[in-house]
Amino acid sequence: MRQYCDIPKDKGLDNTINILKEGYLFIPNRMNLFNSNIFETHIMAQKAICITGKDAAKVFYNEDLFKRKGVAPKRIQKTLFGENAIQGKDGIAHIKRKSLFMNILTEEYEEKVDRLVKEELIKSIDKWEQMEEVILFREISQIICYVVCNCVGIYISREASKKRTEDFLRMIYSFSSVGSKYRKGKEARKETEKWIENIVVNLRNNKIEVEKDSPIYKIAFYKDVDNKLLDSKMAAIEIINIIRPIIAVSTYVVFAALALHTHPECREKLIKKEDNYYEMFAQEVRRFYPFTPFIAAKTKKDFRWGKYEFEKGRLVLLDVYGTNHDSEVWHEPYKFKPERFKERNEDLFDFIPQGGGNPAITHRCPGEGVTVKIMESVLDFLINDIDFKVRNQDLSYNLKQIPTLPKSGFIISNVKRKYSN
Structure with missing residues (x-):
């Protein structure tokens, strides 16, 4: 007698279009329909299993059961990740490459980035006071881009960072798009890779100098598992994989401003x-608001998870948004409540806005x-360093759009510096 259960099956020959139509809710909608933490569907002309919840995250981050190599679609590699980058590595190759990133993204580096973001925010007040309206998303993105590029060892001016910011944002916001928006994302990726690759080549040829403990130096002269330097293009891609995710923190910053605006009861506590x-406030923003919808991997071998069987080579999607709103873990998950983080026991798998497991090996x-530090610093700035008004605007965000953001970018006006007594 068979000792396992059939996985609930989604209707339709291929549901790739439904992902584009439903966005962050594609998986949660079906979990609710089937009253299950698992279902089977067809995506990109192949069978796929979708899973959600803490236990699902635990099995998904078991490196003995899942692989990432060859999983990310080319359209994502050509915009968001870069082709053949760290996101598609497995085993020793991934752990060694990840050690490079861990060596760069130290607490000291986080504090440096955070300190410089704070300084740039204070410097921005004079400019913001003269502006009829300040689109927070645009301004914060430019500040972070300027700071992070310079912290990496790519020295650019504030003016030059404006153009570079637009390119990084096109990479981030185009991967799920079609038509001209997607093409612009690909073009931005190619141009940015070429720009940074040229810097890497010049650095290796001693035409420019940077500090030896800078991230760009560490990546330019890093030796991979074959004990060889990365080719100059791959070095550029991995440098971008330091810069781009930190610029993406501007999305969380805007959601933090939205939360502050829509939950004024939190202001006094802040x-x-x-x-x-x-x-607590920053972590609840990361839990409550949409960032990563789901992540993908493929099974490395046949195995059983609970009462279900997984075949080797099966595409599996872990529901990130749904796991962060799982009612079995989070009381009233669709209410914004920073206090839920007051006495929360740390868990590597039930709170996964930027992935789960041990970051050193998964x-x-x-x-x-650095994400949380920047969010806290911007909140402190908005509360204690400036006064401003939030005019009528469209602050809604569309869960059918991946990635998403408040439509207005969060506009503030009548900015005035606060002076301490």
Whole structure:
């Protein structure tokens, strides 16, 4: 007698179009329909299994069961990740490459980026006071791009960072698009890779100098598992994989501003800095608002998970948005409540806005520390350093759009510097 259960099956020959139509809710919608934490569907002309929840994340990040090589679609590699980059590595190759990123994204580096972002925010006040309206997403993105490029060892001016910011944002916001928006994302990726590759070549040929402990130097002269330098294009791609995710923090910053605006009851606690409330607030923003919808891998071998069987070579999607809203883990998951993080026991698999597991050995993003620091600093700036008004605007965000953002980019006006007594 068979000892396993059939996985609930989604209707339709291929549901790739439905992902584009439903976005972040594609997997949660079907989990609710089947009253299950698993279902089978067809995506990109292949069978796929979708899973959600803490236990699902645990099995998904078992490196003995899943691989990432060859999983990310080319359209994502050609815009967001870069082709054949760290996101598609497995085993020793991944761990060694990940050690490079962990060596760069240290607490010291996080604090440096955070300190410089704070300084740039203060410097921006004079300019913002003269502006009729400040689109927070645009301004914060440019500040972060300027700071991170210079911290990496790519020295650019504030003016030059404006153009570079647009290119990085096109990479981030085009991978799920079609038509001209997607083409612009590919073009931005190619141009940015060429720009940074040229810097790498000049650095290796001693035509420019940077500090030896800078990220660009570490990557330019890093030796991979074959004990050889990365080719100059791959070095450029991995440098971008340091810069781009930190610029993407501007998305969380805008959602933090939205949360501050729509939950004014939190402001007083932030002003008083009660009970590490800044961190609790930032973490709840990362849990509550949409960032990564789901992530993909393929099974390395046949195995059983609970009462279900997985075949070797099966595409599997882990529901990130749904796991962060799982009612079995989070009480009232669709309510914004920073206090839920006050006495929360740390878990590597139930809170996965930037991936799950140990960041040193799994595909979890190693930049969560700098993400939270920047969010806290911008919140502190908005509360304690400036006064401003939030005019009527479209602050809605569309869960059918991946990635998503408040439509207006969060506009503030009548910015005035606060002076301490």
